[in-house]
Amino acid sequence: MTLENFSNQNCGFLFVLSGPSGVxxxxxxxxxxxxxxxxxxxxxxxxxxxxxxxxxxxNYFFRTKEQFEEMIKExxxxxxxxxxxxxxxxxxxxxxxxxxxxxxxxxxxxVKGALQVKSLFKNAVFIFLAPPSIxxxxxxxxxxxxxxxxxxxxxxxxxxxxxxxxxxxxxxxxNDRVEKAALSIQAIITAEHCRIRDKIE
Amino acid sequence: MTLENFSNQNCGFLFVLSGPSGVxxxxxxxxxxxxxxxxxxxxxxxxxxxxxxxxxxxNYFFRTKEQFEEMIKExxxxxxxxxxxxxxxxxxxxxxxxxxxxxxxxxxxxVKGALQVKSLFKNAVFIFLAPPSIxxxxxxxxxxxxxxxxxxxxxxxxxxxxxxxxxxxxxxxxNDRVEKAALSIQAIITAEHCRIRDKIE
Numbered sequence: 001m002t003l004e005n006f007s008n009q010n011c012g013f014l015f016v017l018s019g020p021s022g023v024x025x026x027x028x029x030x031x032x033x034x035x036x037x038x039x040x041x042x043x044x045x046x047x048x049x050x051x052x053x054x055x056x057x058x059n060y061f062f063r064t065k066e067q068f069e070e071m072i073k074e075x076x077x078x079x080x081x082x083x084x085x086x087x088x089x090x091x092x093x094x095x096x097x098x099x100x101x102x103x104x105x106x107x108x109x110x111v112k113g114a115l116q117v118k119s120l121f122k123n124a125v126f127i128f129l130a131p132p133s134i135x136x137x138x139x140x141x142x143x144x145x146x147x148x149x150x151x152x153x154x155x156x157x158x159x160x161x162x163x164x165x166x167x168x169x170x171x172x173x174x175n176d177r178v179e180k181a182a183l184s185i186q187a188i189i190t191a192e193h194c195r196i197r198d199k200i201e
Numbered sequence: 202m203t204l205e206n207f208s209n210q211n212c213g214f215l216f217v218l219s220g221p222s223g224v225x226x227x228x229x230x231x232x233x234x235x236x237x238x239x240x241x242x243x244x245x246x247x248x249x250x251x252x253x254x255x256x257x258x259x260n261y262f263f264r265t266k267e268q269f270e271e272m273i274k275e276x277x278x279x280x281x282x283x284x285x286x287x288x289x290x291x292x293x294x295x296x297x298x299x300x301x302x303x304x305x306x307x308x309x310x311x312v313k314g315a316l317q318v319k320s321l322f323k324n325a326v327f328i329f330l331a332p333p334s335i336x337x338x339x340x341x342x343x344x345x346x347x348x349x350x351x352x353x354x355x356x357x358x359x360x361x362x363x364x365x366x367x368x369x370x371x372x373x374x375x376n377d378r379v380e381k382a383a384l385s386i387q388a389i390i391t392a393e394h395c396r397i398r399d400k401i402e
Contacts, residue, residue, distance in 0.1 A: 127395075171395040184395055191392035194328075194372040194385055 012099040015106045018114035019129035020159030024175045031182035040098045040105045048086035079116035111162040128169040132176045213300040216307045219315035220330035221360030225376045226309050232383035241299045241306045249287035280317035312363040329370040333377045
């Protein structure tokens, strides 16, 4: 008798890390990369301008609006969204290839995009990165200092509505400390490999 | 808005570690105690004879058959089973008290008992500790050298039928290395505290 069907140890799993803009998804992902160098990270395509220090092909693939819309037409995205005037999308090819090679993949994406992935990948695991409180989220956004007041207020409003979507996710990780949040995500990934799917109730 | 309903961080969870006799539940639990001293471990009551080195009140509460049957009558067990001629049971009081105090509790029990707990504690998390293979389980049992051939064969037969019950569990952990198995259980406990229960599909 083999135990492989139960242990799922030979499948690549898709993990989706998502949450309100400004919650610290990027920072937590960087900490996770140190903890789990074997995890594959998808690089998103965006039409937004690079922030200071962001590198093409590492943080994002930066494309023009026209290039992005061409990619949509060609069906090259797993998910894409127009988020406050900018496009963000996850290229299909890399993710599919890695999963086929039985590697775990982590997508760090916006809430709207996560919901699209949910309809495509039934077995994907959805992790919501949440701020300790809404007040804290506003504070973080202001600290980042890259946005003006109107945009900030828009983002905060969107974040509140996104928090209502938590119950669509499998896990919630509170980002009170970056290292602790990354360790929780690592634990979730380990646990998911032990989880028995299609169980009898 | 509070995130507490989602994060479950303030509840004591009941974890049930179970699996075939001889798989190494005791050894893995000892490794887990080192990793997670904050976890509460229930001590079972048994009528079987103490093995070398086992301590009353630490490994088990050793009782006579008559004492055990009296406790059954008084409804003092969460679960109990007569396993190959000996009684094993989990006393109710300690577990209830710890969960009320919002402490996580781990029960290390036989498969038969685990299924009883399942009907009583809907939210308990069930972890199946499995041998890398049936051959390996037989080897371990023989190595323990505490049992005769007839008993060994009975245990092995029972183990095979218990492996069929894996799909009733939430997680499977393969005990190929004790330290790795303990780390997986620790990850499961961390992940369960992040898991969103009663989610919308």
